[in-house]
Each structure stands twice: as C-alpha cells, then as structure tokens.
Amino acid sequence: MTIGSLQQSLASFAAERDWEQFHTPKNLAMALTGECGELVEIFQWLTPDESTTVMDDPVRAARVREEMADVFAYLLRMADVLELDLERALADKIEVNRGKYPAHLARGRADKYTQLGG
Amino acid sequence: MTIGSLQQSLASFAAERDWEQFHTPKNLAMALTGECGELVEIFQWLTPDESTTVMDDPVRAARVREEMADVFAYLLRMADVLELDLERALADKIEVNRGKYPAHLARGRADKYTQLGG
Amino acid sequence: MTIGSLQQSLASFAAERDWEQFHTPKNLAMALTGECGELVEIFQWLTPDESTTVMDDPVRAARVREEMADVFAYLLRMADVLELDLERALADKIEVNRGKYPAHLARGRADKYTQLGG
C-alpha cells in the first residue's frame, strides 16, 4: 500500500458514488477537522501517561485506529484533489524545520522557533 | 519517500531535540488538531468554488502545502508512537466503508450510512 | 440565564460527579475542540446556501442546537476554571478589532488585517 494507491482507492470510492461534487477542498478541510475532533475526544480525559497505553485496551485501540484512518483518508483525498504531493511537502517541511529548530537550541524545549534565540 | 522513512525522519528529529517527552499520544492529538485549525482558516471565507482554485495563488498554495505537511507530520508521528500501521488501517477502513455505503444506495447523497436505508 | 449562573450550574454539575479532577484547562480545551468537530460535521457537505436554512429541518436544527450548547458549555467551564471574564475579554477584543479593521479599508474583504494596507 502506497500513498498513491490509497489515493486511487479513495478517488474510485468517491467516483462510484458520485461524491466528487462534495469533495471540494473547503469541504474536505471541514471533514478532516471533524475526524480530528473525534480522535481528540478519545484522549480528552486521559492523562498523558494513560494516553501512552491507550492501545492496550482493545475497544479504545479499535476506535483510535478507525479515527486515525479517517483523518488520513480526508488528508489524502484533499491532497489528491489539490494535486499536492504530500510526501514531498513533508520532506521539505522537515528540512525547513531543521533550520528553524537547531538541536542545540531546541533541546528539551517546547517553544516556538521565534522564542529560541540563538 | 515512504511513510516509514518519513516517520523515521520525524522520530530522529524529535530524539535529537529531546522532544520525545512531549510526544505523548494525547499531546500529539492536540497538535494535530491545532494544525488542522490552521488549515481550515485558509478556507473559511472562500466559497467552495474558490477553494478549488486555491493553488493558483502562489502565496495561498504555499500556506496550504505547509499546513497539510504539518497535519501529515503529526498524524505520522502519532501513528509511530502508537505503533499503528496507518496504511493498513486506511485500507481496512475503505473495505468496511464499501459495505456501509453501497454505491447504488449512496450515489449522490452525503448522508450517513445509518440513513441510507436499503 | 446569565453567563455567571450557567457557569455556576456547570460547576455544580461537575462537583456533584467528582469531575473537577478531569477539568484541567488542557482537557477542557480538548473537549471544546471535540465538540466543535461535531458541529462542523453537520455543515461539512452543505453548500453555504444550504447552511443558511439548516434550522428549517427539525432533526438538523436539534443537532445544531445541541452541539452549540456543548461548545458553549466547555467554553464557559474553561473560562470559569481559568477565572477569566469571557464577556469582558470579548468586549475588549471587539475594541481592538475596530482599530485593526477600519471599516473603510475592510469593507467587503475577508483579508487579515495585516493585508489591508491603509
């Protein structure tokens, strides 16, 4: 399974149901957000420690897996509709962030790069 | 660039900065949501039609690309921390959805599967 | 019903169930986001025009009302826990925005204030 073949599956799924009319970037951004909201709900009352073992509970693990798949689906679909190469975009972003967050300045700090000094 | 190698880059990036302490699933779910919020802001005042040509404007295109990369980054990082196979999860979800949304019932309808009858 | 009395009701509700332990600002921010996600889901496939008549459908109207109440509940609860005067904060923000968005520059434009020139 590659990103490209998953996007192809999602595109066929939409085309077979005449759903392309709904899949504008605006609507897909909303759908992505809605799925993120469902994912967040699973974690909202857990402590950070509890969240690290969430997959030990089969019921919760299945929900996490399903919601993350939904987020991924809308993200891939949106990238496809926008003709945006998501893997390339992320690889580029990681490079940019290497410059913004030098390891010796950012070590152990959750600050934004604008606050790192240097 | 595969999902696995991007996850490896993100893991190294975090390890080099001693950021693993911040990357609990709970915190990553929040970060994912925050990035989705930034993505949605680009589209909030656009009409659906305007949203389909958002990539024609280089300034907006760069913002969309960057925010989608951020969403993707936190999604991949979260999957890695949870040891969850995102591509497998999505492939499985598409199969489940084929059963929930039969093409002949779902055609042209944006309803939830519970409302499709059949 | 005032904001203060609603906050008092929400505080009692939480106290009676020993839920104060869960109501940290971090957790409440997550819960707020989760409810926003459910609200967005109602609107994601609607056109902007369809969204303006969403209250004509009694089933959808009830969902909108319920999700907006949930968003409001977590927002009020969070403000209460942070001892933040939400009405004062908003009144102040409106004043600030009068300066950022002069009517003669912002008329009919959905741009951020940094792009308004002047």
Place this chain on the structure above:
Amino acid sequence: MTIGSLQQSLASFAAERDWEQFHTPKNLAMALTGECGELVEIFQWLTPDESTTVMDDPVRAARVREEMADVFAYLLRMADVLELDLERALADKIEVNRGKYPAHLARGRADKYTQLGG
C-alpha cells in the same frame, strides 16, 4: 455586557464592513474551529498541571484570553445568524445531562453515559 448586547456589537461590526456575505453558518463553523485550534496550540505541550497555572504567565494569559474571546465571538455570531438562543440551549442541555449522568453512577468516572450502566 450581556450575550444579546455582545451579539449586537458583533452584528454591527460585520454590517459596517459588509461582512455579512461571509457569515454563513458553514463559514462561521469553520472560523470557530480555526480559533479553537489556536487555543489548543497554547496547551498542547503543557502537562495538565502546568495548564492549571497558565494564567500566571502574563504573555500566555493574554493569548488565552484573546483566543477564548475569538472562540466566543464566532459562537455568538453563529448563534445570532441561526437565531438560536444559546443560553436556553445550554440550560436545556444541562437538564438533559442530569438524566444521562446520574451523580451516583457517574461519580469520578469520565465515561460516556452509554457506559454507565445503572
């Protein structure tokens, strides 16, 4: 400052700038979500304990106040556009939740009402 007078201020602000065209319920739901995302970002790397003292830092306190005001603004504006009485909706919701979450069953538990048994 009451909800009604704040909504009146927000409506005038929009009318003076000819922004009513942008304020469809769909768009306002997106804007609300975007502001929630900015609020969540403040808390994403904080521990729950750190989040309880977020207002002790004047810089962070100002950001929290501003983002919560923005969330409140779009929630009030959306309720106004939908002609929905937010205070009544919340008061009703609290009553419904008293039935769903009996204190003796829900005490100290962050479970959904469907899991409370009883």
